[in-house]
Amino acid sequence: MRGVWAVNRSKAQFFNSQVGEPWAAAEYTAEERRKIARMIDAAGVRPGMRVLQPGCGTGRLTVILADLLGPAGLVVAPDISPEMVAACLRRIAGRSNVRLMNTAIEDLDDDRDDFDLVICHNVYPHFDNKREVTKKLASLLRSSGKLVVSHFMNSAWINDLHRKTHPSVLNDLIPGSEEMERILSAAGFRIDVVQDDEQGYLLLATLR
Numbered sequence: 773m774r775g776v777w778a779v780n781r782s783k784a785q786f787f788n789s790q791v792g793e794p795w796a797a798a799e800y801t802a803e804e805r806r807k808i809a810r811m812i813d814a815a816g817v818r819p820g821m822r823v824l825q826p827g828c829g830t831g832r833l834t835v836i837l838a839d840l841l842g843p844a845g846l847v848v849a850p851d852i853s854p855e856m857v858a859a860c861l862r863r864i865a866g867r868s869n870v871r872l873m874n875t876a877i878e879d880l881d882d883d884r885d886d887f888d889l890v891i892c893h894n895v896y897p898h899f900d901n902k903r904e905v906t907k908k909l910a911s912l913l914r915s916s917g918k919l920v921v922s923h924f925m926n927s928a929w930i931n932d933l934h935r936k937t938h939p940s941v942l943n944d945l946i947p948g949s950e951e952m953e954r955i956l957s958a959a960g961f962r963i964d965v966v967q968d969d970e971q972g973y974l975l976l977a978t979l980r
């Protein structure tokens with residue numbers, strides 16, 4: 773995926789500037805915790821699983837996953853923003869089942885890691901080439917592994933926010949349902965669940 777780094781560099785600068793903002797750093801509200809619990813339940817997160825979490829940000833979800841997965845499990849968390857990675861490192865506070873890296877998902881080592889699950893929470897719109905990244909995520913999953921794309925708000929709300937927030941994320945949109953179906957199908961996924969309503973956005977897909 774040549775050429776993505778220039779795009780990701782400007783996004784990384786933007787996300788560096790956001791690291792202390794409440795949307796990125798504040799502890800989850802009760803409502804957000806409820807939505808995270810719903811997503812985790814739908815994804816079937818269990819102790820011992822190997823989970824890839826691209827775009828970990830300051831690590832609020834990363835610590836929840838690490839504690840659920842336990843010592844036999846693993847969270848691999850690449851993020852393009854060095855400031856986000858540093859904040860995540862502080863938040864995970866020595867947990868040994870988290871592998872953090874300042875890397876774009878596009879540049880993650882291609883070695884098969886046989887992940888059970890990929891969780892793209894608040895990050896999928898930021899993938900510049902969604903077709904290629906989704907194929908890459910499929911290649912990193914074990915057979916019948918699952919992909920989650922989730923947001924606390926629905927796609928209309930998220931897309932409107934990104935259009936208004938900053939030039940570097942202006943075009944970072946959640947694809948419409950038909951485009952999402954095409955992207956996932958081309959990567960070998962079957963969509964199990966899509967909810968895009970007042971509860972937020974939650975897509976669950978299984979690698980065929």
Ligand SMILES: C[S@@+](CC[C@H](N)C(=O)[O-])C[C@H]1O[C@@H](n2cnc3c(N)ncnc32)[C@H](O)[C@@H]1O
Nearest residue numbers: 787827828829851852853856876877893894898
């Ligand atoms: C909107 S923030 C969400 C952070 C975190 N998931 C959360 O919910 O608080 C998106 C994060 O994804 C990272 N990111 C964006 N594009 C990425 C890419 N291609 N590969 C890895 N990380 C990426 C950004 O640096 C940022 O930390």
